Amino acid sequence: MSGTLLEASNLHISFGGVTAADGIDLEVFNGERLAIIGPNGAGKTTFLNICTGYLSPSAGSVRFGERDITAMAPRAITRMGIARAFQTPQLFHDQRVIDNLLLAAAARQRTWNPFRPLQDLPERDEMLDLLELCGLAELSTQMINELPEGNRKLVDIAVALALRPQLLLMDEPTSGVSTLEKFRIMDLLVEALAVQGVTSVFVEHDMEVVKRYADRVAVWSAGRIQSVGPPDQVLADPSVMRDVIGI
Amino acid sequence: MRLVRYVPAVLVLVVAGLPLAVPWLKIVLTVALAKGLAVLGVVVLLRAGQVSFGHAMFFAASAYSAAFLMQGFAGADLVVLLLAGMVCSGTIGAVIGLFVVRYRYIFFGMLNLAFSMVLYALLEKMFHITGGSDGMAVGRPTYLGLELGRTSFETALFYTSLGLAGAACWFVHRFLRSPLGEALSAIRTNETRLEYLGISARWILLIAYVLSAVLAGLGGSIIAVNQGVVTPDLGYWIRSGEFVFIAILGGAGHVLGAFAGALVYELVRFYAAAMAADVWQMILGFVLLGIILFASRGIVGLYRDLAALTPGPRGHREPLR
Secondary structure (H helix, E strand, O other): OOOEEEEEEEEEEEEOOEEEEEEEEEEEEOOOEEEEEOOOOOOHHHHHHHHOOOOOOOEEEEEEOOEEOOOOOHHHHHHHOEEEEOOOOOOOOOOEHHHHHHHHHHHHHOOOOOOOOHHHOOOHHHHHHHHHHOOOHHHOOOEHHHOOHHHHHHHHHHHHHHOOOOEEEEEOOOOOOOHHHHHHHHHHHHHHHHHHOOEEEEEOOOHHHHHHHOOEEEEEEOOEEEEEEOHHHHOOOHHHHHHHHOO | OHHHHHHHHHHHHHHHHHHHHOOOHHHHHHHHHHHHHHHHHHHHHHOOOOOOOOOHHHHHHHHHHHHHHHHHOOOOEHHHHHHHHHHHHHHHHHHHHHHHOOOOHHHHHHHHHHHHHHHHHHHHHOHHHHOHHHOEEOOOOEEOOEOOOHHHHHHHHHHHHHHHHHHHHHHHHHHHHOHHHHHHHHHHHOHHHHHOOOOOHHHHHHHHHHHHHHHHHHHHHHHHHHHOEEOHHHHOHHHHHHHHHHHHHHOOOOHHHHHHHHHHHHHHHHHHHHHOOOOHHHHHHHHHHHHHHHOOOHHHHHHHHHHHHOOOHHHHOOOOO
C-alpha cells in the first residue's frame, strides 16, 4: 500500500432516529481492495453514498487525493475519478451492453459531436477489450434487459471501469447470485481491477469472498467502525464474529 | 410484399410531385411540413420521456418574429425570416429551458403549458403591438433576393419546406444516434446512472430543449409566410396538444413519424372539414382512437410491421433511431 487515496474524517449523518454514520474515520490506500462488512442498517451503503455525493454528511469531510469532495455533486465526483457500481445494477435497459459502455466512454472523453454516431466512437475497441476482460465479450450486442442478474452486475462494474476511475466503489457486487457465480464475478473483477490499476472498496456479506479477495476489511456496526485490518486478523476476532456475523 | 420497403421513398416523391398535379394542395402540404417540423421538436423531447404541452409557444414566437420583421423591413428575404425565427425561438427556448429542465414528466409538461399560456396572453392583450386577436399581417418576402408572384412563391416555399424537413430529419436522426442523443434517451431509462457517468442530465435535456424549440420555430416561420397572417391562436394550448397528437399518430419518438403524422393529420383534417364541416373533429378523434387501439406505435409502427413481413435483409435491420 502506498499513499492515501480517499480519507473520510469524522463523518456524521442521521435519518430521523437512526444514526448511519457516527464519527466514521477511514483511509483507503492506493492499489488496495478494501471490503466493508457489517449487519444490515449499519451504514455501509450510506458511507458509499456520502463518498459519491449522493448524501451530504451533517459533519465531517471526505478527501480524495488532495481535494475535499464533501457534498460535491455525484457527476463532479465521478469526473474526478471515483466510479460506482450499485447493489441493483444501474444500466440503460433498452440499450445494448456495448452502448452502455460507449456512453461511459463518451462521458469520460467528453465526446459530444452531434454528427458522430455513438457506435463510431474511437473508444469502441477499448470497450470491447474491457468487455472481454470482464468475461462479457460474447454479450456485447445483447440488450441489457435480456441478461441474467449476474451478468448485469458485471456490466454495471464494466460501465464503471469504462470511466477509467482511480477508485471504484461497489455495493454488494455478488449479492443475488449463486455461489459459483459469485466467485466467477469476483475472479473477473479482481483481474480487471489489477489490469486497470484501480483501487476498490466493496461492501460484502459473504465472508468467503472477503477472505479470498480483500486486502483489508473494515467492520461497520451501528454507524461506527468496529475494527479495520487484514481479513484473517479481523475475522478471527470473536466479537466481530458474534456482533457482525452472528456466529 | 417487397414493394413495402420502397414506400417511404415513393411517398416522398408523391408529396414532392403532388403540387404539380394539384397546385392548390401545396398550401396544405406546406402547413403539414411546418407542423411536422414542430412535431419533430416534440419528438426530440419524447426521446427523454418528456412531453411538452407548450411547444406552440416557439411556433408562435417565431411566427410573430417574421411578422415584426416584415413590418419593420418590408421586402425582407425568406432566408432572413427563417433564420430570425430560429434564433428567436432558440433564445426563448434557452431561457425557458433553464427553468423547465429541472422538472420531469407531468411537471415538465405543465410548466411548458404554463409558459405557452403566458405568451398567448401577452399576444392577446398587447393589442397595440401584436394586433390582439386580429393578429398581424405578414407580407410576402423575397425569395433569395427575387420578388416572386404569389403562385411562384407558394411553390418555392413548399419545396424549401420540403428540403428543410429533409435536412431536419437527417440532422435529428444523426443527433439521436450520437452520444448526446443516446444520453438523452438515457434520461428516460436511468437518470441516476447518467449522473454517475459524470453527465449532467439537465444540461443534456437543455440542449435537446433548445434544439426542439428551434425546430418548432422553423415551422412557425414557415407557417407565418405561408398563411400571410399570424394570430395568438398559433400559441394556444390546443395547438401544443395538436403537436403531441401528431407525434403519437406518426409513431411516438420517431423522426419520420413526425412528418408522416403531420401529412396524414392535415389531409384528414382538410378533407374531413371539407366533407363533414360540423364533425371533422370527431373524425380526427376516431382516427386517433383507431391508432391507439390498433396501431399503438403509430404510422411508422404500422410500416415497420409491414416491412417485417417482407422477406430479405430489410426486415432484420436494426430499427432507425
